[in-house]
Amino acid sequence: MDTAIKFIAFDQLNSALDRISEQLDVWVPVASKDQKRVIQFAPYRPGMTLVLDHQTTLGPKQVVLPQVEALFRFDYRKSADEPSRQKVQLEDPHPPAPTLIFGARPCDVKGFLVLDQVFSAGPFVDGIYAARREQTLFATMVCGQQDSACFCSSVGSGPTDRTGSDLWITPIAAGYVVEALSDRAHPVMAWLQEAATELHVAAAGKVQEEAARQQVGNLAVDQCQQHFLQRFADTNYWQEVAGQCLSCGICTFVCPTCYCFSITDEMKDKHGERIRSWDSCMFFTYTLEASGHNPRPSRLERYRNRVGHKFSYFPEKYQGLIACCGCGRCIRNCPVSIDIRKAVQNLQGQNHACS
Amino acid sequence: MTQSHDNPAHKQALTIVGFLCNWCSYGGADTAGVCRFKQPTDLRIIRVPCTGRMDPLFIARSLILGADGVLVSGCHPKDCHYAVGNLYARRRLEVLKRMLPFMGIDGDRFRYTWVSASEGQRWQQVVTEFSEQIRSLGPNPGVTGKSAAAATA
Amino acid sequence: MNSDLRSELHKKAEQAWPDLELLIGWQAGYDDLHTTPVFIRDSAEISKLIWNPWCTQNLAVYVAKHFAASSGKDDKKIGVCVKGCDSRSLIALLQENLVARERFYIIGMPCKGIVDLRKLHALSGAARILSVQVNAEQVALKSAAGVLHFPLDEVLMRKCRRCRYPNPLIHDVLVGDPLTPRTDAHEAYNDVAAIERLSLQERLAFWQGELDRCLRCYACRNACPLCVCQDRCIAETRDPKWLTQYMHLPEKFMFHFIHALHLAGRCTECGECERVCPMEIPVALIKEALNKITLELLDFEAGLDPQRVPPLLTFDAGETGI
Numbered sequence: 001m002d003t004a005i006k007f008i009a010f011d012q013l014n015s016a017l018d019r020i021s022e023q024l025d026v027w028v029p030v031a032s033k034d035q036k037r038v039i040q041f042a043p044y045r046p047g048m049t050l051v052l053d054h055q056t057t058l059g060p061k062q063v064v065l066p067q068v069e070a071l072f073r074f075d076y077r078k079s080a081d082e083p084s085r086q087k088v089q090l091e092d093p094h095p096p097a098p099t100l101i102f103g104a105r106p107c108d109v110k111g112f113l114v115l116d117q118v119f120s121a122g123p124f125v126d127g128i129y130a131a132r133r134e135q136t137l138f139a140t141m142v143c144g145q146q147d148s149a150c151f152c153s154s155v156g157s158g159p160t161d162r163t164g165s166d167l168w169i170t171p172i173a174a175g176y177v178v179e180a181l182s183d184r185a186h187p188v189m190a191w192l193q194e195a196a197t198e199l200h201v202a203a204a205g206k207v208q209e210e211a212a213r214q215q216v217g218n219l220a221v222d223q224c225q226q227h228f229l230q231r232f233a234d235t236n237y238w239q240e241v242a243g244q245c246l247s248c249g250i251c252t253f254v255c256p257t258c259y260c261f262s263i264t265d266e267m268k269d270k271h272g273e274r275i276r277s278w279d280s281c282m283f284f285t286y287t288l289e290a291s292g293h294n295p296r297p298s299r300l301e302r303y304r305n306r307v308g309h310k311f312s313y314f315p316e317k318y319q320g321l322i323a324c325c326g327c328g329r330c331i332r333n334c335p336v337s338i339d340i341r342k343a344v345q346n347l348q349g350q351n352h353a354c355s
Numbered sequence: 356m357t358q359s360h361d362n363p364a365h366k367q368a369l370t371i372v373g374f375l376c377n378w379c380s381y382g383g384a385d386t387a388g389v390c391r392f393k394q395p396t397d398l399r400i401i402r403v404p405c406t407g408r409m410d411p412l413f414i415a416r417s418l419i420l421g422a423d424g425v426l427v428s429g430c431h432p433k434d435c436h437y438a439v440g441n442l443y444a445r446r447r448l449e450v451l452k453r454m455l456p457f458m459g460i461d462g463d464r465f466r467y468t469w470v471s472a473s474e475g476q477r478w479q480q481v482v483t484e485f486s487e488q489i490r491s492l493g494p495n496p497g498v499t500g501k502s503a504a505a506a507t508a
Numbered sequence: 509m510n511s512d513l514r515s516e517l518h519k520k521a522e523q524a525w526p527d528l529e530l531l532i533g534w535q536a537g538y539d540d541l542h543t544t545p546v547f548i549r550d551s552a553e554i555s556k557l558i559w560n561p562w563c564t565q566n567l568a569v570y571v572a573k574h575f576a577a578s579s580g581k582d583d584k585k586i587g588v589c590v591k592g593c594d595s596r597s598l599i600a601l602l603q604e605n606l607v608a609r610e611r612f613y614i615i616g617m618p619c620k621g622i623v624d625l626r627k628l629h630a631l632s633g634a635a636r637i638l639s640v641q642v643n644a645e646q647v648a649l650k651s652a653a654g655v656l657h658f659p660l661d662e663v664l665m666r667k668c669r670r671c672r673y674p675n676p677l678i679h680d681v682l683v684g685d686p687l688t689p690r691t692d693a694h695e696a697y698n699d700v701a702a703i704e705r706l707s708l709q710e711r712l713a714f715w716q717g718e719l720d721r722c723l724r725c726y727a728c729r730n731a732c733p734l735c736v737c738q739d740r741c742i743a744e745t746r747d748p749k750w751l752t753q754y755m756h757l758p759e760k761f762m763f764h765f766i767h768a769l770h771l772a773g774r775c776t777e778c779g780e781c782e783r784v785c786p787m788e789i790p791v792a793l794i795k796e797a798l799n800k801i802t803l804e805l806l807d808f809e810a811g812l813d814p815q816r817v818p819p820l821l822t823f824d825a826g827e828t829g830i
Contacts, residue, residue, distance in 0.1 A: 032721055037629055038788045040721075053634040057786055058723075067723070068755045147636055148539035244545040246569065247738075248727035250786050266752045277753040280725070284739035335731045335784035336565055337537035337544040415765040416750070419758045433825055442823035449830040450772050450801055450820065457703065457797040458761070459712025498716065498761045 006189055007196035009175040017102065018046050019191045024137070025099040027063050029056045041101065052103050052171065053145060059108040059256040059327065060101045064132050065115060067253075068277045069093070071128065071263070076270040086270075096132040100188065102139045103169070106161040107152045109138050110325035111256025113164050117318045118259055137184055140165035141176075142211050149328030151217025151341055157326055159211040170204035177204035219341045220348060221311065221322055227347040228312035235300070241343040242303035244336040249280035251330035251338075257310065257323045260286070281305055307343050369397035369489055371424040372417045373482075376406050378436035380428035382472025384482075392479040395486035398426065405429065406467075407440025411451040418460050421497035424489035427467040428481065434471065441469070463488060464495060517559050517589075517615070517683045524587060524613055524681065525551045531587035532570055533615075534563040541625055541640060545570070548587075557589070559683065561623045561642050561660070566778045568597035568733040572606045586612050591619040593667060595676035596776035596811025597733035602678075603811070603818055604774075606736060616679025618687045621660065621668035623647075626788065628663055631656060667779030667792070670696045677812060697800045699793060715761070721787035722760040728781035728791050729767055734774050742766060768794040773802045773820040776811035805830070 008016045020026055026044035031037075031051050039056040041063060042048075073091040101108075112133070119129035143152075143159040152158055162168055166185040170177045177196050180189045196204070231237050252258040262279040266272050279286055282303070287296045296302050314323035324340075331339050375381040381402050387394060403409060406429030414425045427448060435441045448467040456462045466485050470478045521531060535546035535556040543563050546556050567588050575586050590598060595616060601607045628637060628649060635653035647663055649656045661669065674687040703711060726743065729735045742750050743763050750766065751759050767781070768791075775795040782792035802808050806819040 032787070033717060037626055038721065038786075068753060145634070145636065239547070243547050244565075244570075246727070246730040248730035248784070249723075249725035250727045250784070253723050253725045254786060262753065264746075264753045266754060275753055277755075283726075283744065285744050331538060333786045335727055335780070337542040339538040339544075342538070411769050412750070412762075412766060415769065416762060419761050419765070439823055439825075442825055443820075445830050446806065446820055446823060447772075449805060450798065451769070453801045453805070454768075454772075454798055456708060457700070457711065458765075458794070459708055459710075459715050461708060496712075498712065498757050 004189075005196040005201055006178040006192040007175055007194045007200045008178060008192060009194070012175070012194070013050065014047065016192055017044055017048075017050075020100060020102075020188060021046075023098075023187070023191065025097050026102055027060060027099065028102045029054075029104075041104075044102070050103060052141060055105060055143075055145065055147075055327065055329075056108075057329075057333075058254055059111055059329070060104050061108075061111060061115070061256050063099060063101055064112065064136055065119075065129060065259060065261075065278075068275055069128065070273040070275050073273050074265075074271065093128065096135045098135045098137075099132075100137045100139060104138055104140050104165075105143045105327070106140060106157055106159060106163075106165070107143070107150075107325040107327035108256055109140050109164040110152070110155075110157045110161065111327070112138075114257040114314070114321065114323045114325065115259050117314075117321060121318075137166040137188065138164065139167035139169055139178070139185075139188070141169040141171065142208055144171070144207070144211050146214060146216045147328070147332070149331040150326065151219050151328060152326035153215050154217040154219035154221060154341075155322050155324050155326040159214050159216060160208055170207050172200060172203040172207055174200070174203075177201065217326055217341070219326075219345055221344065224311045224322075224344055224347055225315050225320075228308050231347050232304070232308070237346070238300045238304050241346065242300060242338055245282075245299040245303050245338055246335055247282050247284070247299040247302060248335065249282050250333045250335065251306065251340075252280040252282055253278060254329040254333050256325050256327055256329070281309070303338070303343075307340065307347075310340075311344050311347075369423045369486065369494075370421075371397045371399065371426060371486060371489055372422045373398045373400045373426045373428065374403050374406075374409055374413065375400055375427075376429035376436075376441075377402050377404050379430035379434070379472050380470040380478065383428075383470040383474050383478040386473060386475030387478040387482075388475075390475045392475060394479055394482050397423075397486050397489070398482055405435065405437050405440035406444035406448075407435070407437060409444055409448065411447050414448075414451060414465055415455075418455065418464055418495065419498050421495050421499070422464075423492070423495045424464045424466075424485065426482070426485050427465075428470050428478075429467075431469040431471055460498070461492060461495075463492060513684050514557070514559050517557055517617075518554055520615060520681050520683055521548075521554045521557060521587070522551065524615070525554065527585055528587045528613055529584035530575075531557075531589075532567045533557040533587075533589040534559070534565065534567075541623075541628070541637065559589075559617060561621060563589075563591070563617075564622045564665075564783060566591075566594045566597055566731075566733055566780045568594045568601065568778075569731060569780065571598060571612065572601050572733070572736050573738060575607075575611070585610075587615060588612055589615045589617055590676050590679070591617050591622075592671065592673040592675050592677070593619075593776065593778040594733075595678050596673060597778055598811075599678055599814050600734055600774055600776050600811040600818070601736075602814040603816060604821070609814070614676070614679045614681075616676030616682045618675045618682065618684050619668075619671075620674065620687060621664035621671065623660075623663050624665040624783075631658070631663070665779060665783065666699065667777060667782075670698070672696055678814065697796060700797045700800050703793065703797070716757060718789045719760045719764060720757060721789055722763070723787060724755070724760065724763055725786065727784040727786065731780040731784040732767075732771070733778065733780070734771060734776070735767070737770075764791060764794060767791070768798055771795050772798045773806070773808060773818045774810050775799055 021044045027041045028044045028050050030042050039051045040058050041060045070093050075089045076086045079085045079087045119126040166182040168179045260279045261276045288294045310323040417425050429441045531548040534543040537544040632651040635651040638650045641648040645660050672689050808819045
């Protein structure tokens with residue numbers, strides 16, 4: 001098995017991906033046409049220009065947990081032996097194909113570690129998610145582009161966090177140095193032709209050292225579970241941190257760890273699909289009950305729930321794992337610049353401002 | 356409303372949605388029928404209590420989902436059963452008609468007109484003209500196309 | 509310049525405070541390039557207020573949605589800071605009787621334009637922005653790659669470059685001197701006209717390409733000061749069922765038709781829908797196109813005269829041509 005460290009020169013990136021995409025579905029970060037700052041993961045097609053020097057607007061969450069997916073298709077048909085009755089025929093979705101997510105960031109991958117707890121770690125396993133997750137490889141890139149909204153180091157990750165990745169990409173002056181982190185990565189490594197030289201490896205080492213020195217964010221999260229519960233009923237506090245919330249769904253839709261979904265039957269004539277689609281706890285309808293009662297009637301309760309879920313309820317349920325990857329997307333994209341770091345930091349009664 | 360655009364069989368005949376005011380144009384269409392005036396058969400009529408009931412979104416939705424044409428017809432202005440319903444309606448409908456082409460939807464696929472209950476002949480003329488107009492425009496492509504999210508589902 | 513206006517703002521807020529129970533303004537956000545709305549309930553907090561070319565949020569969004577129903581304690585008012593464009597939103601709310609004028613104390617901020625962060629990021633490329641200095645008409649952008657200088661005009665938001673109302677049209681007090689508007693009505697719809705020059709097929713392709721990115725996060729709707737249905741929006745109800753949960757193009761077109769048509773003759777072009785879109789869809793263009801139509805057809809611009817009734821909420825029996 002070819003496990004040596006590989007090298008992809010900048011001008012060889014597309015031909016390397018051409019080869020890989022013959023074997024696997026490959027998702028890569030690309031800019032929307034003309035909108036250079038809107039970067040999304042999209043299925044790789046030959047000739048695409050990758051954007052690897054920016055965090056994507058949307059993480060790769062949709063590759064494993066699509067915004068809309070059919071759980072099954074159904075068809076009402078007249079029964080042959082009993083014409084007055086209708087039978088329902090069910091059809092499963094197509095099984096997922098082996099997939100490589102190329103160019104994700106450590107924070108993006110950390111997001112999947114959170115989703116795994118809910119969907120595939122048991123005791124209840126979501127078959128559709130688990131099958132797709134099982135088939136997905138991550139080629140993750142060391143991150144050198146933090147901005148003022150990033151705080152991955154604060155939540156147990158960091159620019160060089162390799163947890164959950166299968167391949168590790170380090171950009172150097174001449175191209176990308178690629179290492180295998182898991183056995184699953186070996187076939188992909190074999191499709192890369194050029195071995196890295198000692199110079200490449202040394203340069204990559206420097207880049208990683210530099211990135212590892214970065215302490216991204218200074219949010220203290222120890223004890224936030226308990227502090228949140230103490231703050232729970234402090235309306236003034238929530239007014240202070242989220243009074244300006246507009247109750248839109250941006251923070252949840254761009255979040256790599258938000259997984260709440262809605263299940264609906266979308267039907268036309270006698271056939272249709274049961275689909276799962278992203279929902280958002282910021283929406284009024286998320287908690288609206290059939291009686292008309294809504295236990296979270298205002299945006300303050302909804303925002304409080306978002307903070308509580310990520311920093312208190314989730315760690316309580318899953319061995320202290322915080323359901324936040326520190327990518328900063330919710331902060332960067334919030335129309336009114338609500339800062340979740342501030343909401344969490346001040347829970348703990350340390351009244352210094354976040355940087 | 357059905358998504359007729361994904362059913363190729365529908366493309367043989369035209370799908371024209373007609374929203375007719377109960378008090379005038381619906382009666383006008385009735386008069387045309389009673390008088391045995393020959394009419395094209397592409398129009399599917401939906402009776403509304405008044406053109407003032409017309410949410411411009413009814414029309415937008417029909418055209419987005421691939422209806423080939425939408426015809427709205429009510430009482431003549433100043434002759435509304437509810438006095439002023441069609442006076443509100445004509446502003447809304449005209450604004451929509453001018454806005455559709457901005458979004459890439461042919462404004463000629465939508466027409467609003469006024470036909471009273473006694474004007475059977477005028478109804479025949481309106482519906483014939485509009486059907487011919489839609490026939491010359493051909494099938495409506497709608498705004499079809501699936502987004503990336505749907506394609507992976 | 510800005511620090512002078514800031515202290516003038518503080519002074520005028522202090523003077524007004526005895527009559528206020530609440531003051532809505534802007535405060536510093538998580539970095540120098542971001543501001544966030546602040547709700548001041550204690551006069552000691554007035555010093556948090558800021559005013560600079562980053563004060564982007566339209567605070568009128570909170571007026572009808574949060575406070576329309578609240579009745580003042582001891583006849584005290586709600587203070588709100590508005591730019592020229594924001595003041596039009598307030599007027600539009602007054603035109604529809606969604607808020608009462610006497611409940612509000614309006615602090616008007618004549619505005620030279622707000623910086624578009626996306627344009628700054630486009631100029632800095634991949635390099636992280638370290639700081640930005642705005643001096644009169646010039647901007648100095650310091651990034652990891654060095655310092656760039658360019659005219660302020662180049663990085664203003666699209667709405668600001670076509671702004672006809674830099675001065676608040678309604679206010680109780682003005683902070684700073686009134687400014688001269690930059691465009692006339694004719695130029696204001698240049699962006700709409702550019703799309704109108706495309707063929708029908710090209711226009712459809714343009715909107716297919718743009719709206720395909722829509723996530724239906726509804727930020728454009730929630731950031732809109734005039735989208736007052738909020739939790740009762742037909743985009744989210746299952747009965748009546750206007751939209752499915754699918755993310756197909758017809759769903760996305762339909763949502764934007766719902767949003768835009770409900771703003772026909774009401775939109776004040778504050779541009780918030782477009783600014784907040786994380787997918788950078790130029791959704792404000794749809795509303796601008798509708799405004800151009802209502803201007804040409806019904807001679808109406810929303811948010812100018814509190815006494816006028818929006819044209820689609822009324823009729824004229826005598827009008828001809830439609």
